[in-house]
Amino acid sequence: MICCLDTHTLVWFLTGDARLSAKARRAIRESEERFIVPTIVLLEIRYLAAKSRIPVELSDIDTMVLARSDCIIWPMDEHVVHRAPLSLNIHDAIICGSALSYRDSRNEAVCVVTRDQEITEWAGLPVIW
Numbered sequence: 504m505i506c507c508l509d510t511h512t513l514v515w516f517l518t519g520d521a522r523l524s525a526k527a528r529r530a531i532r533e534s535e536e537r538f539i540v541p542t543i544v545l546l547e548i549r550y551l552a553a554k555s556r557i558p559v560e561l562s563d564i565d566t567m568v569l570a571r572s573d574c575i576i577w578p579m580d581e582h583v584v585h586r587a588p589l590s591l592n593i594h595d596a597i598i599c600g601s602a603l604s605y606r607d608s609r610n611e612a613v614c615v616v617t618r619d620q621e622i623t624e625w626a627g628l629p630v631i632w
Contacts, residue, residue, distance in 0.1 A: 504611075504612045504613065504614050504629070505537060505538065505539060505605070505606075505609075505611050505612065505613045505614075506530055506531055506538040506539065506613075506614055506615075506616045506631070507538070507539040507540075507541065507577075507598065507601060507602035507605065507613055507614065507615045507616065507628075508531065508538055508539065508540055508544065508616050508617075509544060509595075509598050509615065509616065509617040509619060509622070510543075510544045510547040510548060510551070510594075511617075511618070512527060512531075512616045512617055512618075513540060513544060513548070513564070513568070514548065514551075514557050514558075514559055516528060516531055517559055517563065517564070517567055517568070518558055518559060522618075524618070524632050526631060526632065527616050527618075527631055527632050530614070530616055530631045531616060537572075537573040537574065537575055538573060538574060538575070539575050539576075539577050539601065539602065539605050539613070540568065540569075540574060540575070540576050540577065541576075541577050541579070541583075541597060541598050541601035541602075542576060542577065542578050542579050542601075543579060543594055543597040543598060543601070544598065545561065545564065545576070547594065548561055548564055549561045575605070577601045577602075577604065577605050579597055579600075579601065580604075582604040582607070582608065583597060583600040583601050583603075583604045584600065585600075586599075586600040586603035586604045586607065587599065587600030587603075588600070588625060588627055590625060591621055591622065591625055592621065595619060595621055595622050595625075598615065598617075598622070599615060599622060599625070599627060599628060602614075602615055602628055603627070603628065606628075612629075613628060614628060614629040614630060614631050615628050615629070615630050615631070616630075616631045616632070617630060617631075617632060618632045
């Protein structure tokens with residue numbers, strides 16, 4: 504199953520933060536060859552770093568993640584817009600819409616790696632935490 508990472512999942516994975524569950528860490532490490540990072544996640548990381556709210560910068564993400572061959576940056580386009588669940592807040596909707604868009608375009612199973620309760624309760628995709 505391909506993993507779609509939310510913002511804190513990616514930050515916590517890269518920094519070795521204990522808030523990332525063992526199950527989530529294992530899923531990222533063992534995902535089938537690749538994982539998805541929606542562009543909204545990159546923007547959130549840039550924003551949070553600029554506000555000094557996270558210990559990584561976008562340049563760290565570029566070096567540690569984006570250059571990897573198993574990382575797929577999934578852009579927000581009209582397919583994401585049409586797949587984004589309107590019951591979620593806008594950031595979560597874009598992350599889930601990205602995962603759904605990837606799933607539909609590649610015909611591959613996708614899960615979201617998140618501890619976000621709203622995404623978990625939505626139940627439109629499998630969630631790992």
